[in-house]
Amino acid sequence: MGPRGITIKSDKEIDLMRQAGRVVAQAKARVRDAVRPGVTTGELDRVAEDTIRGLGAIPSFKGYAPYGMSPFPATICASINEEIVHGIPGERVLREGDILSVDVGAIVEGFHGDSAFTIGVGGISEDAQRLIEATRRALDRGIEQVRAGARVGDISHAVQTYAEGLGYSVVRQYVGHGIGRAMHEEPQVPNYGSPRKGYLLRKGMAVAIEPMLNIGGWETKQLSDGWTVATADGSLSAHFEDTVAITSKGAEILTRLDQP
Numbered sequence: 001m002g003p004r005g006i007t008i009k010s011d012k013e014i015d016l017m018r019q020a021g022r023v024v025a026q027a028k029a030r031v032r033d034a035v036r037p038g039v040t041t042g043e044l045d046r047v048a049e050d051t052i053r054g055l056g057a058i059p060s061f062k063g064y065a066p067y068g069m070s071p072f073p074a075t076i077c078a079s080i081n082e083e084i085v086h087g088i089p090g091e092r093v094l095r096e097g098d099i100l101s102v103d104v105g106a107i108v109e110g111f112h113g114d115s116a117f118t119i120g121v122g123g124i125s126e127d128a129q130r131l132i133e134a135t136r137r138a139l140d141r142g143i144e145q146v147r148a149g150a151r152v153g154d155i156s157h158a159v160q161t162y163a164e165g166l167g168y169s170v171v172r173q174y175v176g177h178g179i180g181r182a183m184h185e186e187p188q189v190p191n192y193g194s195p196r197k198g199y200l201l202r203k204g205m206a207v208a209i210e211p212m213l214n215i216g217g218w219e220t221k222q223l224s225d226g227w228t229v230a231t232a233d234g235s236l237s238a239h240f241e242d243t244v245a246i247t248s249k250g251a252e253i254l255t256r257l258d259q260p
């Protein structure tokens with residue numbers, strides 16, 4: 001099944017998405033606290049899964065099998081250095097100087113939250129720090145565009161101009177997405193595009209905005225495990241993602257703990 005159509009959520013449904021978002025935010029916080037040299041990505045996966053299940057929610061990535069792909073076997077995606085997204089956690093040990101992108105999703109009463117962050121392991125290079133900070137800010141630039149009456153292209157353009165203005169490339173083959181009862185709904189939310197183009201955003205919609213920035217070129221390659229996506233040129237990549245809903249209060253970031 002491809003991505004589902006756009007869904008307009010009721011206030012009650014948005015509230016379930018708030019709950020799913022808070023679970024994801026707590027799982028991210030627990031994983032972030034566990035990241036250090038010497039830990040394996042599989043250990044981080046268990047921290048995330050225990051947190052999500054402990055809060056009565058369901059990890060959404062585990063068993064996820066888009067058409068033609070093997071089921072994703074874990075709760076988090078753990079993507080290291082030149083890996084962009086969809087890395088499979090396992091026995092790999094994190095080393096000082098690595099950068100790690102963690103993507104987490106959870107389901108509460110049928111509604112999804114989806115979020116990602118990139119973090120340095122111990123001390124990291126200035127180039128890596130700048131890339132991470134730029135990606136975090138690119139996400140915020142995109143989120144700033146979210147309101148009823150804006151279009152998806154406003155988000156795309158804000159992310160792209162910020163990232164490219166700093167000399168980074170934005171990944172094109174993977175995009176953000178609508179989210180609700182399915183993790184991937186329409187519309188697609190690319191990290192490149194033109195203002196005032198694309199789907200019109202309305203109250204009751206929710207989108208996962210997820211810029212992926214590379215130090216080198218935007219081209220990607222698929223690794224032989226069937227899931228992990230890396231930069232074609234081996235350059236470092238960072239990824240941040242939040243689930244954002246348009247509610248009666250305006251744009252609400254659902255996957256951060258510090259939101260009111």
Ligand code: MF3
Nearest residue numbers: 060061064072077086103114
């Ligand atoms: N946030 C990711 C995305 O939107 C979800 C990971 S896909 C999975 O593509 F297969 F790993 F679950």
Ligand code: CO
Nearest residue numbers: 114208210241
């Ligand atoms: Co996503």
